[in-house]
Amino acid sequence: VLRHRPYERTPKAAMDRAAAALGRAFGPSKLLVGVEACAAFGGDESLQPDVPPDAVVLAEDEDDVARALAVAAEGEVPITPRGAGTGKTGGAIPVAGGIVLATTGLRSIVEIDREELVAVVEPGVVLADFQAAVEAEGLFYGPDPNSLATCAIGGNLAENAGGPRAFKYGVTRDWVRGLEVVTIGGARLSTGRRTAKGVTGYDVTALLVGSEGTLAVTTRATLRLVAKPPAVATLLALFDDVRGAGRAVSAIIAAGLVPRCLELFDAPTLAAVRAKGVAVDARAGAMLLLEVDGDPVGCELAMERTGAVCADAGAIDVLAAQDAAQRDRLWDARRMLSHATRAMARFKVSEDVVVPRAKIPDLLADVDRIAEATRVRMLTYGHAGDGNLHVNLLWDDADDEPRVADALERLFRAVIALRGTLSGEHGIGLAKAEFLPLEQSDELIDLQRRLKAVFDPKGLLNPHKIFPRRTHGPC
Amino acid sequence: VLRHRPYERTPKAAMDRAAAALGRAFGPSKLLVGVEACAAFGGDESLQPDVPPDAVVLAEDEDDVARALAVAAEGEVPITPRGAGTGKTGGAIPVAGGIVLATTGLRSIVEIDREELVAVVEPGVVLADFQAAVEAEGLFYGPDPNSLATCAIGGNLAENAGGPRAFKYGVTRDWVRGLEVVTIGGARLSTGRRTAKGVTGYDVTALLVGSEGTLAVTTRATLRLVAKPPAVATLLALFDDVRGAGRAVSAIIAAGLVPRCLELFDAPTLAAVRAKGVAVDARAGAMLLLEVDGDPVGCELAMERTGAVCADAGAIDVLAAQDAAQRDRLWDARRMLSHATRAMARFKVSEDVVVPRAKIPDLLADVDRIAEATRVRMLTYGHAGDGNLHVNLLWDDADDEPRVADALERLFRAVIALRGTLSGEHGIGLAKAEFLPLEQSDELIDLQRRLKAVFDPKGLLNPHKIFPRRTHGPC
Numbered sequence: 001v002l003r004h005r006p007y008e009r010t011p012k013a014a015m016d017r018a019a020a021a022l023g024r025a026f027g028p029s030k031l032l033v034g035v036e037a038c039a040a041f042g043g044d045e046s047l048q049p050d051v052p053p054d055a056v057v058l059a060e061d062e063d064d065v066a067r068a069l070a071v072a073a074e075g076e077v078p079i080t081p082r083g084a085g086t087g088k089t090g091g092a093i094p095v096a097g098g099i100v101l102a103t104t105g106l107r108s109i110v111e112i113d114r115e116e117l118v119a120v121v122e123p124g125v126v127l128a129d130f131q132a133a134v135e136a137e138g139l140f141y142g143p144d145p146n147s148l149a150t151c152a153i154g155g156n157l158a159e160n161a162g163g164p165r166a167f168k169y170g171v172t173r174d175w176v177r178g179l180e181v182v183t184i185g186g187a188r189l190s191t192g193r194r195t196a197k198g199v200t201g202y203d204v205t206a207l208l209v210g211s212e213g214t215l216a217v218t219t220r221a222t223l224r225l226v227a228k229p230p231a232v233a234t235l236l237a238l239f240d241d242v243r244g245a246g247r248a249v250s251a252i253i254a255a256g257l258v259p260r261c262l263e264l265f266d267a268p269t270l271a272a273v274r275a276k277g278v279a280v281d282a283r284a285g286a287m288l289l290l291e292v293d294g295d296p297v298g299c300e301l302a303m304e305r306t307g308a309v310c311a312d313a314g315a316i317d318v319l320a321a322q323d324a325a326q327r328d329r330l331w332d333a334r335r336m337l338s339h340a341t342r343a344m345a346r347f348k349v350s351e352d353v354v355v356p357r358a359k360i361p362d363l364l365a366d367v368d369r370i371a372e373a374t375r376v377r378m379l380t381y382g383h384a385g386d387g388n389l390h391v392n393l394l395w396d397d398a399d400d401e402p403r404v405a406d407a408l409e410r411l412f413r414a415v416i417a418l419r420g421t422l423s424g425e426h427g428i429g430l431a432k433a434e435f436l437p438l439e440q441s442d443e444l445i446d447l448q449r450r451l452k453a454v455f456d457p458k459g460l461l462n463p464h465k466i467f468p469r470r471t472h473g474p475c
Numbered sequence: 476v477l478r479h480r481p482y483e484r485t486p487k488a489a490m491d492r493a494a495a496a497l498g499r500a501f502g503p504s505k506l507l508v509g510v511e512a513c514a515a516f517g518g519d520e521s522l523q524p525d526v527p528p529d530a531v532v533l534a535e536d537e538d539d540v541a542r543a544l545a546v547a548a549e550g551e552v553p554i555t556p557r558g559a560g561t562g563k564t565g566g567a568i569p570v571a572g573g574i575v576l577a578t579t580g581l582r583s584i585v586e587i588d589r590e591e592l593v594a595v596v597e598p599g600v601v602l603a604d605f606q607a608a609v610e611a612e613g614l615f616y617g618p619d620p621n622s623l624a625t626c627a628i629g630g631n632l633a634e635n636a637g638g639p640r641a642f643k644y645g646v647t648r649d650w651v652r653g654l655e656v657v658t659i660g661g662a663r664l665s666t667g668r669r670t671a672k673g674v675t676g677y678d679v680t681a682l683l684v685g686s687e688g689t690l691a692v693t694t695r696a697t698l699r700l701v702a703k704p705p706a707v708a709t710l711l712a713l714f715d716d717v718r719g720a721g722r723a724v725s726a727i728i729a730a731g732l733v734p735r736c737l738e739l740f741d742a743p744t745l746a747a748v749r750a751k752g753v754a755v756d757a758r759a760g761a762m763l764l765l766e767v768d769g770d771p772v773g774c775e776l777a778m779e780r781t782g783a784v785c786a787d788a789g790a791i792d793v794l795a796a797q798d799a800a801q802r803d804r805l806w807d808a809r810r811m812l813s814h815a816t817r818a819m820a821r822f823k824v825s826e827d828v829v830v831p832r833a834k835i836p837d838l839l840a841d842v843d844r845i846a847e848a849t850r851v852r853m854l855t856y857g858h859a860g861d862g863n864l865h866v867n868l869l870w871d872d873a874d875d876e877p878r879v880a881d882a883l884e885r886l887f888r889a890v891i892a893l894r895g896t897l898s899g900e901h902g903i904g905l906a907k908a909e910f911l912p913l914e915q916s917d918e919l920i921d922l923q924r925r926l927k928a929v930f931d932p933k934g935l936l937n938p939h940k941i942f943p944r945r946t947h948g949p950c
Contacts, residue, residue: 113831114729115725115728115729115831115832115833116831116832116833117728118831138731159674160674160678162672162674166671166672167671171672171674173678173681174649187918188918189916189918189919189922190916190919191919193829193896194831194894194895195829195830195831195861195862195863195894195895195896195899196641196642196829196832196860196861196862196863197637197641197646197829197858197861197862197863197896197899197900198829198896198898198899199634199635199637199646199685199898199899199900199901199902199903200896200897200898200903200907200911200914200915201903201911201915201919201920201923201941202682202685202686202690202923202926202927202941203635203648203681203682203684203685204682204919204922204923204926206648206678206681206682207677207678207679207681207682207926209678210674210677210678211677215677226733227728227730227731227732227733228731230731250590253590253592253702254589254590255702256613256702256703256705257702258701258702294773295773295776297772297773297776298769298770298772298773298776301770301772301773354668354670354671354672354673355670356588356590356591356593356669356670357590357591357671358590358591383672385671386670386671386672387670387671387672388670388671388672419669419670420670421668421670421672421673421675422675423673423674423675424670424672424673424674425672425674426674427674428674428675428676436675436676439675440675440676441664441665443662443663443664444664444665444666444676444679445676447664447679447929447930448676448677448679450929451677451679451682451926451929452677454922454925454926454928454929455922466676466677
C-alpha cells in the first residue's frame with residue numbers, strides 16, 4: 001500500500017492517434033511526445049513511483065486547455081492536469097500514461113481589485129509571487145502551504161491547500177469565489193461569483209476545489225482578499241514534552257485567542273531542528289511556534305496574552321522574535337523541516353492527518369506506540385491549532401516497507417478512532433486511495449464516483465485518483 | 476413570473492397508495508393526511524401562492540425522516556422537506572402536492588464542545604435558541620438572518636442563510652463541518668468531518684449546504700463555533716444621500732477595517748423607519764448602521780476609527796449607541812424593516828441581490844431609474860459591506876403585477892450587468908428559477924440538473940425548485 005501497483009497503460013494505437021491529433025492542434029513549442037521527452041512530467045513530491053506520460057501539452061491559454069481536453073475525449077485517452085508538481089500524494093502522476101496537461105504556462109495575475117478585495121489569477125501563478133503582488137497592494141491572501149515558493153495556485157485549488165495560517169485564515173476553498181474551468185471534451189464552465197455573497201444554485205465551485213484535478217481543469221480563479229494585517233509578532237514557547245504543549249494549545253483556545261499560526265514540534269522534530277544548527281534550549285522536549293497579527297495595539301496585546309497563557313500552561317520559556325530577521329529565521333526553521341526530515345533517511349512519507357485538537361496528546365501517544373510496535377522511526381510536527389499534524393515515517397531499507405505500511409495503516413486507524421480525518425491538506429491522490437474506506441462509507445464513496453461521472457463519464461480525467469482501486473468497471 | 480404557474484399535482488391513485496404506506500409507518504401523532512389537514516404546510520414567507528400537500532410527516536428523529544423518504548421513493552410521489560417555513564423564495568412549497576416532511580420535531584442541541592469549538596444540532600433547532608445556548612458557554616455562531624427568532628437551522632442549511640454579520644463572519648456554509656443526511660429512498664449518509672481541516676474526497680458537505688432541500692434531508696449538522704467576542708459597539712452614521720454612504724463603505728474597506736455589520740438604509744427606508752416612530756435626523760437621506768466587535772480595547776479603537784472614516788467621508792453625524800438598550804433599539808429598527816415594509820403595501824417582494832460593493836451607488840441609481848420607468852415603489856436596505864441589498868418592490872393592486880414583473884426583470888438584468896448575482900441569501904427556490912439563465916450558462920444549469928439526478932434520479936425530492944421550468948423531461 002505504500003506505492004501504487006502499476007496501472008494498465010493507454011493502448012499504443014489509441015495513444016498514437018491522440019498524439020497525431022495533438023500534433024495537428026499544437027506546435028512543437030507546446031507539445032512533447034514520447035516517454036523520454038516527457039519523463040520530467042511523471043512524478044511529484046510523494047513517494048509514488050514516477051510514470052512518464054506519452055505526451056505533454058504545455059498550455060499557455062484557455063484555448064490550449066480546451067483543445068487538449070477535446071483531443072483526450074475524442075481519442076478516449078487519459079489526461080492528467082499538472083501544476084508545479086509539488087503535491088504529496090501522487091495526484092499529478094499520470095498513472096495510466098496518456099496526456100499530461102501542464103497549466104504552468106497560464107501564469108497571469110489578471111487583476112487585483114483593491115476596492116472589491118478580489119483577485120483573478122491563472123493556475124500557473126506561483127503562490128509566493130501572487131502573495132507578493134497582493135501584499136504590494138496592502139492586501140493579503142491567507143493560504144500558505146509550506147511549498148509556497150514553488151507551488152502553483154492551480155495545484156492549491158486542486159488539493160485545497162492549507163498551511164500554518166489556516167488556523168485563523170482558513171484553507172484555499174475559503175478564499176475562492178468563482179472558477180473558470182474546462183471539462184473533458186473541452187467545454188468551458190464559469191462557476192461561482194465575484195461578489196462576497198452568492199447562493200445562486202449549487203456550490204459547484206466548492207465541489208471543484210479539492211477535487212484533485214478529477215472533475216475539471218481550472219483556467220482562472222476569482223479569489224477573495226483581505227487587508228494586510230499591519231502588525232505581526234512571532235513567539236516561541238518551549239515545553240518539557242508534548243503533553244505540556246498540548247495543554248497550552250487547549251488553554252489558548254479556551255482563552256478565546258486566535259493566533260494566526262500555532263505550530264507544534266515534537267522531541268524528534270526539535271532534534272532535527274537542532275541538527276540543522278538552530279539553537280533550541282536543550283531542556284525542551286516540545287515547542288510551539290506562534291504567530292499573532294492585527295493592528296499594532298491588538299497584536300502587542302495578543303502576543304502578551306498568548307505568552308502569558310503558555311507560561312501558565314507550564315512553558316519552560318517563552319521567547320518573542322525581536323525583529324523581522326529573527327522571525328524569518330524561526331520560519332525558515334519551520335519550512336526547512338520537510339526537506340530536513342527527508343535528508344534524515346533514504347525514504348520518507350509525510351502524512352497530514354487531523355484529529356480534534358484536544359486529542360493531539362492522544363495521537364502523539366499513539367504515534368509513540370505505533371513507532372515502537374512497528375520499529376519505524378516517526379516524527380511529528382504541524383498545525384496544532386487545527387489538530388492537523390504531519391506525521392513523518394522514515395526508513396532506509398526498502399525491505400522495511402511492509403513494516404512501514406503496517407505503521408501507516410495503524411496510524412490511520414488511530415486517527416479515525418480519535419474522530420479525525422485522513423488528510424488535512426495533501427489530499428488523497430494515489431497514496432491514500434486504498435485507505436478511503438477507513439473514513440468514508442461505501443455509500444459516500446459510491447456517491448462521489450457518480451458525481452465524478454457527471455463531469456467525466458468515461459473516467460479519462462486524472463484517472464485512478466482518490467477512490468480505491470476497482471477490480472472491474474471504470475475508475 | 477411573479478408567481479409560479481400551478482404544477483401538475485401528484486396523481487390521486489399514487490398518492491392514496493403512498494398515504495396508506497405512511498399510515499402503516501407512522502402513528503396519527505406524526506401524520507396528517509388530506510389537503511385540509513395539511514393546509515398550514517403549503518406556504519412560506521414569499522409571495523408564492525400556497526400549495527397544500529396531500530400528507531405531512533411530522534418527523535421526530537432520523538428514522539422518521541428515512542421512513543418518509545422511503546415511502547416517497549417507493550410510491551414515486553414528491554416529497555418536500557420543511558423547516559420553520561420562513562423562506563423567502565418558495566423553497567418549502569410543495570408545488571406538486573405529495574408529502575411534506577417537517578423536520579421541526581428534530582430539535583435537539585446534541586452537543587456543544589467548548590474545547591473543540593464544535594456543536595452538533597438537529598435541523599429543527601430555532602437559530603436564536605442555538606445562539607443563546609452557545610453564547611451561554613462563552614461561544615459564538617456567526618450566521619444571523621433577520622428571521623433568527625423563528626427560523627430553523629435546517630432551513631438555514633438548505634438556503635445557506637446569511638445575515639448582517641456575514642460581512643465579518645461569513646454565511647452558514649462557512650460554519651458547517653459535516654452533515655448527516657438522508658437521501659430519497661431512505662439511505663443515510665454522513666459527510667464532512669468534525670475536525671477543523673479535512674480534504675478527504677469531494678466537498679459533498681458544501682454541495683449540500685444551499686441546495687434548497689433538493690438533494691437530501693439534513694438530520695444533524697456539525698457546526699463550527701468561535702469564542703464569543705467580549706465587546707461589541709454599535710454606530711450610526713447619517714449621510715445626505717446614498718452616494719455619501721457608498722463612499723463611506725468604500726473608505727471603511729480601504730482603511731482595512733472589518734466591522735461585523737455594515738448595514739445601509741436608503742431614503743425611502745429611513746422614511747419607513749421614521750414612520751415607525753424611530754427618531755432619525757430629518758436631514759439624513761441615507762444611513763449606515765455599523766457594528767464592531769473584539770476585545771474591549773480593540774473594539775473601542777475600531778469604533779473610533781470607523782466613526783472617523785465615516786466623518787471624513789462626509790457623514791452629517793456619527794452616533795454611538797451608549798448602552799445595550801440603545802443598541803437593541805437600533806437593531807430592532809433594522810429587524811422590523813421586513814415587516815414594516817410589508818405593512819406599507821398590500822403586496823411586497825423582497826429581493827436579495829448582490830453587486831460588487833463599490834457598485835452599490837450604481838445599483839441604487841438603477842433602482843431609481845427602474846422605479847421611475849415602471850412606476851413601481853421600491854425601497855432598499857441591507858448588507859452594504861457585502862454588496863448584498865434587499866430591494867423591496869411594493870404595490871397595492873394585483874393589476875399592477877405585469878409592471879412589477881417588468882421592474883423585477885430589469886433589476887436582475889441591472890445586477891448582472893454590474894457583475895453581481897441574483898441571490899445573496901434567500902436562494903432561488905420558485906421565485907427566481909426562471910431568472911437563473913440570466914446569471915448562469917445553459918451548460919452550468921444542465922450540469923447542476925445532472926448533479927441533482929445523482930442524488931435523486933426521479934426528481935422526487937423538492938421538485939421544480941432552483942432550475943427553470945422544463946417543457947418536457949424530468950424537473
